[in-house]
Amino acid sequence: MSSAHDILQSVFGFSTFRPPQDQIIESVVAGDDALVLMPTGGGKSLCYQIPALVREGCGVVISPLIALMQDQVSAMKLLGVRASFLNSTLSASEARAIEQALLAGELDLLYIAPERFTQPNTLKLLRQASISLFAIDEAHCVSQWGHDFRADYLQLSLLHELFPEVPRIALTATADARTREEIISRLQLEHAGQFLAGFDRPNICYRIALKHNAKNQLLKFLKDEHPTDAGIVYCLSRKKTEDIAYWLQSEGFNALPYHAGLASETRAEHQRRFLRDEGVIIVATIAFGMGIDKPDVRYVAHLDLPKTIESYYQETGRAGRDGEPADAWMIYGLQDVIKLRQMMEGSGGSEEHKRAEQHRLNAMLGLCEITTCRRQALLAYFGEGLAQPCGNCDCCLEPAQTWDGTEAARKALSVAYRTEQRFGVNHLIDVLRGAETDKIFQFDHHRLASHGIGQDLDNNQWRSVYRQLVARGYLSVDLERFGALKLEEACRPLLRGEETIQFRLDVKKKPAKRQTKTPLAADLDIALWEALRECRREFAEDQGVPPYVIFHDTSLQQMCVELPRDMNAFALVSGVGERKLEKYGPAFIRVISDHLA
Ligand code: ADP
Numbered sequence: 001m002s003s004a005h006d007i008l009q010s011v012f013g014f015s016t017f018r019p020p021q022d023q024i025i026e027s028v029v030a031g032d033d034a035l036v037l038m039p040t041g042g043g044k045s046l047c048y049q050i051p052a053l054v055r056e057g058c059g060v061v062i063s064p065l066i067a068l069m070q071d072q073v074s075a076m077k078l079l080g081v082r083a084s085f086l087n088s089t090l091s092a093s094e095a096r097a098i099e100q101a102l103l104a105g106e107l108d109l110l111y112i113a114p115e116r117f118t119q120p121n122t123l124k125l126l127r128q129a130s131i132s133l134f135a136i137d138e139a140h141c142v143s144q145w146g147h148d149f150r151a152d153y154l155q156l157s158l159l160h161e162l163f164p165e166v167p168r169i170a171l172t173a174t175a176d177a178r179t180r181e182e183i184i185s186r187l188q189l190e191h192a193g194q195f196l197a198g199f200d201r202p203n204i205c206y207r208i209a210l211k212h213n214a215k216n217q218l219l220k221f222l223k224d225e226h227p228t229d230a231g232i233v234y235c236l237s238r239k240k241t242e243d244i245a246y247w248l249q250s251e252g253f254n255a256l257p258y259h260a261g262l263a264s265e266t267r268a269e270h271q272r273r274f275l276r277d278e279g280v281i282i283v284a285t286i287a288f289g290m291g292i293d294k295p296d297v298r299y300v301a302h303l304d305l306p307k308t309i310e311s312y313y314q315e316t317g318r319a320g321r322d323g324e325p326a327d328a329w330m331i332y333g334l335q336d337v338i339k340l341r342q343m344m345e346g347s348g349g350s351e352e353h354k355r356a357e358q359h360r361l362n363a364m365l366g367l368c369e370i371t372t373c374r375r376q377a378l379l380a381y382f383g384e385g386l387a388q389p390c391g392n393c394d395c396c397l398e399p400a401q402t403w404d405g406t407e408a409a410r411k412a413l414s415v416a417y418r419t420e421q422r423f424g425v426n427h428l429i430d431v432l433r434g435a436e437t438d439k440i441f442q443f444d445h446h447r448l449a450s451h452g453i454g455q456d457l458d459n460n461q462w463r464s465v466y467r468q469l470v471a472r473g474y475l476s477v478d479l480e481r482f483g484a485l486k487l488e489e490a491c492r493p494l495l496r497g498e499e500t501i502q503f504r505l506d507v508k509k510k511p512a513k514r515q516t517k518t519p520l521a522a523d524l525d526i527a528l529w530e531a532l533r534e535c536r537r538e539f540a541e542d543q544g545v546p547p548y549v550i551f552h553d554t555s556l557q558q559m560c561v562e563l564p565r566d567m568n569a570f571a572l573v574s575g576v577g578e579r580k581l582e583k584y585g586p587a588f589i590r591v592i593s594d595h596l597a
């Protein structure tokens with residue numbers, strides 16, 4: 001039996017554990033149960049893979065992500081781990097062969113879909129086999145409150161009763177305390193050690209800018225910062241995902257749409273290309289995401305505002321799972337708020353439900369408008385503190401300017417009030433600016449004392465004022481009346497002169513650029529980088545796996561910098577274990593030597 005640390009080096013090619021991986025592994029190896037909460041990309045898989053290799057018998061992984069099992073198993077096999085899966089994609093004879101391998105003690109890891117697991121035949125099989133541990137991946141699926149509830153997961157309480165001597169490790173990236181309680185009680189993990197890693201994703205740079213010309217802004221972001229990277233662009237509507245995807249294609253990008261209205265074969269094909277090919281952009285609705293395990297997504301761009309901070313954090317969390325710098329980039333404007341409020345209003349549901357949704361949207365708007373560190377605000381929302389501003393969000397990198405908007409806000413509110421709270425933002429701005437439109441005359445608004453009191457600011461500045469008043473909850477959007485702005489209780493202190501207000505100064509500039517380096521930074525030899533990528537692509541194609549399963553970008557970057565020219569030097573590259581050294585070392589060393597010659 002080798003030690004956990006030997007396996008980390010010899011099989012996975014990594015030199016050190018990321019805490020608390022070491023503690024978790026130690027406890028599971030010792031036969032204790034564990035509950036692991038770690039953010040996406042934190043390194044949960046090693047927490048069961050290594051104990052499964054250290055302990056006697058086969059580790060059984062229960063995972064709802066059937067689409068990923070094939071890739072997970074291929075990745076394990078490339079490391080020399082004897083892995084297989086049992087799910088509905090297998091033929092009866094294929095399944096039988098795997099069951100026999102399990103009984104013969106020829107497997108280190110077996111991935112099983114939950115619906116398969118709970119079948120009597122499977123349980124019988126497992127009782128005959130030697131099992132080293134049970135890993136329950138995506139353990140939040142047991143929670144009936146969550147979006148990902150799986151009835152089959154409830155049956156997993158059986159594990160404790162049927163296999164009392166086998167340690168269980170439940171893993172999830174879902175943060176909140178209620179879900180955690182539910183996992184513990186439903187899976188009977190009262191005695192399990194709890195390992196909670198922080199939820200911060202320090203490699204993700206959060207940036208939120210004002211939307212003025214969405215396509216131009218996106219194009220500039222992609223061309224300047226991610227011309228060849230893989231990324232996800234989220235849009236609110238199905239139609240918009242297609243529009244944006246085809247337009248990006250016409251701009252020379254490898255972009256594909258994804259939404260629930262596409263034929264299932266098309267969806268599967270687009271997802272496959274996103275995972276297998278390099279540099280594909282998926283333009284998607286929120287239907288895309290669950291179980292996307294691609295580590296090298298370099299950015300997530302939002303062209304529309306998510307409804308809640310939870311969704312925003314989950315969606316942006318799909319960037320940078322490999323720990324390398326990645327961007328969460330978003331643009332938004334007043335129109336987004338109006339559209340979302342309309343959707344919520346039309347969604348049916350009880351008044352209470354609507355109020356709760358409204359509340360969560362307001363928190364999201366607050367995040368957009370703050371002028372202090374976004375990461376601090378995000379983590380605070382999830383109940384986690386961050387002592388210092390992060391230095392890796394737009395507010396930290398390029399501090400927003402503010403201005404005293406007290407006077408402007410009073411004018412803006414008073415015009416809404418004087419026009420009986422029946423008009424939308426465009427008309428209110430016309431009144432403020434003293435315009436003489438048909439509508440102004442129709443309603444006699446040129447006779448109002450406030451007609452023309454806002455000549456000092458231009459149209460865009462007034463839009464900005466109204467947007468920020470809505471975001472702060474001083475005004476609400478009346479949807480029965482086509483977006484009329486109504487005064488809310490919250491604006492009283494300001495109107496009474498008891499409060500002043502600071503607004504964010506909207507400047508029509510690009511969102512702050514992150515300062516971290518991308519792989520193609522100037523100090524990298526691009527010709528060598530491309531040659532190594534080509535070598536990786538050939539192996540990937542040959543073996544039918546995504547390129548990152550061969551080596552991550554991090555490993556290729558390290559090769560570019562350290563230029564290993566013999567097997568000993570190559571073995572030191574992160575991600576190069578014994579099996580990959582033997583299998584790929586010579587070819588990659590040849591690429592490097594040829595390049596240097
Ligand atoms: P999660 O399941 O928590 O989202 P993964 O298990 O997929 O995360 O790990 C994320 C990435 O981090 C993977 O690419 C993995 O190879 C890498 N990784 C995990 N642990 C280590 C480590 N100790 N050293 C280096 N890389 C690691």
Ligand code: ZN
Binds near residue numbers: 396
């Ligand atoms: Zn910050």
